[in-house]
Amino acid sequence: MSPSALELAGAVRSGERSAREVVEGSLRAIAGGDHAIHAFLEVLADRALADADRVDAAVAAGSDPGALAGVPVALKDNLCTRGVPTTCSSRILAGWRPPYDATVVERLRAAGAVIVGKTNMDEFAMGSSTENSCSGPSRNPHDHGRVPGGSSGGSAAAVAAGFVPLSLGSDTGGSIRQPAAFCGVVGMKPTYGLVSRYGLVAFASSLDQVGPLGATVADVAATFEVIAGHDARDSTSLRAPAPDILASVGEGVVGKRIGLVTELVDGVDHEVAARVREAAEAMTAAGASVEEVSIPQFRYGLAAYYLIAPAEASSNLARFDGVRYGLRVEAPDVAAMNVATRTAGFGAEVKRRIMLGTYALSAGYYDAYYARAQRVRTLVSDGFAYAYAKFDALLGATTPTTAFALGEHTEDPLSMYLSDTCTVPASLAGHPAISVPFGTDRAGLPVGIQAMAPALGEATLFALAGALERAAPGAAGGDR
Amino acid sequence: MSETSAPAGWELVVGLEVHCELATRTKLFCGCPNAFGAEPNTNVCPVCLGLPGSLPVLNRRAVELAMRIGAALHAEIAPSVFHRKYYFYPDMPKDFQISQYDAPINRGGRLELPDGLVVGIERAHLVEDTGKTTHVGGTGRIGGADYALVDYNRAGVPLVEIVSAPDIRSAAQARAYAGELRAILVATGSSDGRMEEGSMRVDANVSVRRPGAPFGTRCEIKNLNSMRSLGRAIEFEAARQAEVLEGGGTVTQQTRHWDEDRGVTLPMRSKEEADDYRYFPEPDLVPLAPDGRWQAEVAASIEPLPAERRAALHRLVGGEPTPAQADQVRSVVASDLDTLVVAACERGAPAPLALVRAANEVAADLTRAPDLDPDAFAKLLMLEGSGELSASQSKAVLAELLVGGGDPAEVARRLGFEPMDRGALDEVIAQVIAEHPEDWARFVAGEDKLKGPLIGAVRRATDNQADPAAVARHLDGLRAARA
Amino acid sequence: MTAGGAGRASRPPAIGPEQVRHVARLARLELGDEELSRFTSQLASVLDYAAELAELDVEELEPMSHPLPLRNVLREDEPSPQVERDEVLAEAPAAESGRFRVPRILSEER
Numbered sequence A: 001m002s003p004s005a006l007e008l009a010g011a012v013r014s015g016e017r018s019a020r021e022v023v024e025g026s027l028r029a030i031a032g033g034d035h036a037i038h039a040f041l042e043v044l045a046d047r048a049l050a051d052a053d054r055v056d057a058a059v060a061a062g063s064d065p066g067a068l069a070g071v072p073v074a075l076k077d078n079l080c081t082r083g084v085p086t087t088c089s090s091r092i093l094a095g096w097r098p099p100y101d102a103t104v105v106e107r108l109r110a111a112g113a114v115i116v117g118k119t120n121m122d123e124f125a126m127g128s129s130t131e132n133s134c135s136g137p138s139r140n141p142h143d144h145g146r147v148p149g150g151s152s153g154g155s156a157a158a159v160a161a162g163f164v165p166l167s168l169g170s171d172t173g174g175s176i177r178q179p180a181a182f183c184g185v186v187g188m189k190p191t192y193g194l195v196s197r198y199g200l201v202a203f204a205s206s207l208d209q210v211g212p213l214g215a216t217v218a219d220v221a222a223t224f225e226v227i228a229g230h231d232a233r234d235s236t237s238l239r240a241p242a243p244d245i246l247a248s249v250g251e252g253v254v255g256k257r258i259g260l261v262t263e264l265v266d267g268v269d270h271e272v273a274a275r276v277r278e279a280a281e282a283m284t285a286a287g288a289s290v291e292e293v294s295i296p297q298f299r300y301g302l303a304a305y306y307l308i309a310p311a312e313a314s315s316n317l318a319r320f321d322g323v324r325y326g327l328r329v330e331a332p333d334v335a336a337m338n339v340a341t342r343t344a345g346f347g348a349e350v351k352r353r354i355m356l357g358t359y360a361l362s363a364g365y366y367d368a369y370y371a372r373a374q375r376v377r378t379l380v381s382d383g384f385a386y387a388y389a390k391f392d393a394l395l396g397a398t399t400p401t402t403a404f405a406l407g408e409h410t411e412d413p414l415s416m417y418l419s420d421t422c423t424v425p426a427s428l429a430g431h432p433a434i435s436v437p438f439g440t441d442r443a444g445l446p447v448g449i450q451a452m453a454p455a456l457g458e459a460t461l462f463a464l465a466g467a468l469e470r471a472a473p474g475a476a477g478g479d480r
Numbered sequence B: 001m002s003e004t005s006a007p008a009g010w011e012l013v014v015g016l017e018v019h020c021e022l023a024t025r026t027k028l029f030c031g032c033p034n035a036f037g038a039e040p041n042t043n044v045c046p047v048c049l050g051l052p053g054s055l056p057v058l059n060r061r062a063v064e065l066a067m068r069i070g071a072a073l074h075a076e077i078a079p080s081v082f083h084r085k086y087y088f089y090p091d092m093p094k095d096f097q098i099s100q101y102d103a104p105i106n107r108g109g110r111l112e113l114p115d116g117l118v119v120g121i122e123r124a125h126l127v128e129d130t131g132k133t134t135h136v137g138g139t140g141r142i143g144g145a146d147y148a149l150v151d152y153n154r155a156g157v158p159l160v161e162i163v164s165a166p167d168i169r170s171a172a173q174a175r176a177y178a179g180e181l182r183a184i185l186v187a188t189g190s191s192d193g194r195m196e197e198g199s200m201r202v203d204a205n206v207s208v209r210r211p212g213a214p215f216g217t218r219c220e221i222k223n224l225n226s227m228r229s230l231g232r233a234i235e236f237e238a239a240r241q242a243e244v245l246e247g248g249g250t251v252t253q254q255t256r257h258w259d260e261d262r263g264v265t266l267p268m269r270s271k272e273e274a275d276d277y278r279y280f281p282e283p284d285l286v287p288l289a290p291d292g293r294w295q296a297e298v299a300a301s302i303e304p305l306p307a308e309r310r311a312a313l314h315r316l317v318g319g320e321p322t323p324a325q326a327d328q329v330r331s332v333v334a335s336d337l338d339t340l341v342v343a344a345c346e347r348g349a350p351a352p353l354a355l356v357r358a359a360n361e362v363a364a365d366l367t368r369a370p371d372l373d374p375d376a377f378a379k380l381l382m383l384e385g386s387g388e389l390s391a392s393q394s395k396a397v398l399a400e401l402l403v404g405g406g407d408p409a410e411v412a413r414r415l416g417f418e419p420m421d422r423g424a425l426d427e428v429i430a431q432v433i434a435e436h437p438e439d440w441a442r443f444v445a446g447e448d449k450l451k452g453p454l455i456g457a458v459r460r461a462t463d464n465q466a467d468p469a470a471v472a473r474h475l476d477g478l479r480a481a482r483a
Numbered sequence C: 001m002t003a004g005g006a007g008r009a010s011r012p013p014a015i016g017p018e019q020v021r022h023v024a025r026l027a028r029l030e031l032g033d034e035e036l037s038r039f040t041s042q043l044a045s046v047l048d049y050a051a052e053l054a055e056l057d058v059e060e061l062e063p064m065s066h067p068l069p070l071r072n073v074l075r076e077d078e079p080s081p082q083v084e085r086d087e088v089l090a091e092a093p094a095a096e097s098g099r100f101r102v103p104r105i106l107s108e109e110r
């Protein structure tokens, strides 16, 4: 097994390994294997090596190179990187080089992480399979005929394939957790407002959060610590004190009250459900008290989500008009140019969601669709509040199935949307949630367990995630 | 100003939407300078260019200035929410505008015009400005140009949009409203109110109706950029609508624009979806709810408003002001000369004279007015008031004082004005009374119209040296002594 | 969970090709005939799924437009750095004399 991000950072910080050597290893792995996976849209070899040399120079000079010194990191391509193409896997942004870095990119670099490339995704983060990418789908490293999930599929696949120990994704309705589950890696969505959205190309602003993916819970916790924290450039950024998250990973769950959400067990594929029940038993064995809880409001989360997110998206994506950046399809007048550019620049799923959202906001339909969905969002949050009055954290499946085949849902958008049904509730409420690998199905495909905690409950969340990781089949010298 | 701008038999109904740029250092949602006249696209950043990934953060000063406007308009300062308003046009970088919709920061309120008319205020909300498009080639105008160029320096500049109730009944009132609002914006430090630089722009909602009938269908005339076009556009539009209605037609609700050169309003092409703004709460901003303490701080920071300052001058004059004096008071306050007038009166100058000279001669030379010494001004007014200088002599001395300062008596001597001796004037007047006993008797009995001929006789007897105002005061005084 | 009752809204009408055409126009998209029929059936199936929300009695609940209870997030009126015009204009499809160049504008309609 390849070393974890924290092990690599430790080796670089102590001078045992050079950052250049670590980064070269990552670049070699990508060069050797990504043709089969297509996790990356762009590999930044020269830049990465230059950054690695800077880390090595800091180590040589005796200054602190940061918590993630020399760790190769991949970024979802909806995170702005100054001077480096940021395309959201869309033709409409082909080649766009932002004049600024996202806050999370600044923070990663300040912590010594080395950005090795930008990863493939569903166009503008709309999708659950990474098939909606203008540069073609990514593939699941566990089975190249299957999808890696989405929309952060490239970021999940890059970790699962061993190209990088860490990556960043974005999660609007499950876009970090679902691909993490499909690819057998850890993926975490923070409490809304804990990680700055400045420089994250918006899909649905009231739901979007940037979060880490990694091979281990501790790596994900350490990355979360680096990227979290108040940012004055994001009005929805919280001034919450950063808790000591990394320490909580090993804390265990003794005495913790954990609810097993029946809606996230009963409605899913039976093999996935079996792993979830095993995980719940393992948490009992680890000292937690686990009880079933029904949150019937979850049933309505997906429908609310598929009105709210497209509505916000239809507005966020209005700016892609061919005037200031990205694609322009020329036409005799500006209005015709706008239409020609958008028609040629957006893929089918993006158009569907823009139209769905436009419809939900348009005169005469606002109350029936958008306003109603916002009230249902309150209903779902109330469901959580009810459960959290009794429990410290909740458990359930991350996804209804394991990774599905390429093309399996592309003709039927609704069947694709159903893939988000387990992840959407925490997104609507703005709560933190994490997917931790826990065994496989009969075909050997990874199963993800989702842990959820109340807003700002990251310490509890990581304690539970750490316990799940230690209890997972194959953990600590098991059969993996 | 014409008070009868409505066509005969019709009543004009006008509501105004005034957009004013706030006098902040930076834009509404980013730290780019809010400055007029910079090189194109130099005051821009990812936020005001609407670049993907950028986020707005609200400017505290803009909120405070909006609250000042609300306080000055007696509005309720309320918890508010920003909305996105769909706005697809090259000058709007995000293709939506961040504005306030059903929860504006200032709700209700009123504005009292100098003539006493009270115009209701419906709301005064925060909104961001657009960029600027220039049409190039061809006719150089919209529709006929070859292409257009866009500068986003102005995009994101903070505006407050002040929406009046449809309480205005003439073009003259509309201009008076805009003028008074402008004075308030300047007095509160919220805006420089410069229409010529686009700091203040007016949309007029105009309709006509038969007196007493319900409101007619209105048309909105966009972007009136001077007081002159505001008045002309309203008058044209009222006449147009009346003509349509008199011809048996109906007025279509539409947005029109004012063609200054041709002096007409023209419809802007309207598409069926034009009004579907798809407002929804801006998810990148959080609600605004100024607490009582903050509101009180803002209210306390406001300087006296024009209406209060006018009232103070009226008190100085005492009694019911003549229409001419009301005009002078308005002009003095509008020109910020009220402190000068008050200072002169405190030093013994007669208030009516101080008003006249400030409203006319001083206001005509506003660049030099700030240097005018209130002591010298007061002294001059006392010389004129006592009749030692005639009105025309006093004006000539005042002109010199504005240019070079000095002592008014000395300046008068230098200009060769021999102050008329008071005793000499008394003699001349006594002589004139003796020569015109009948006129004098009727004047004493209350026939004011005979004052003019008496003054004329005194002036003739002094080779036009005597100041008519001073003579009038003497005559009044003599009559009062006789009564 | 309450379903029905006073707050129940009637199920919104199904979406048809004319509405899809209209919505596409609002969104500045152009649809071919084949696309129009495909999008119509796909949007109809999603909206039909969403229509189950009409069954819920939620009128008493506050609409949640935001997961956070934040209020009054403000910045001071202090200048912050701008971006270089050349760096921005280099990304523009067309630029001229320091400005973004666009095809002619036919109307002031916004």
Ligand SMILES: [Mg+2]
Pocket (backbone or CB within 6 Å): B017, B203
């Ligand atoms: Mg208007």
Ligand SMILES: [Zn+2]
Pocket (backbone or CB within 6 Å): B027, B030, B031, B032, B043, B044, B045, B046, B047, B048, B049, B156
């Ligand atoms: Zn800016």
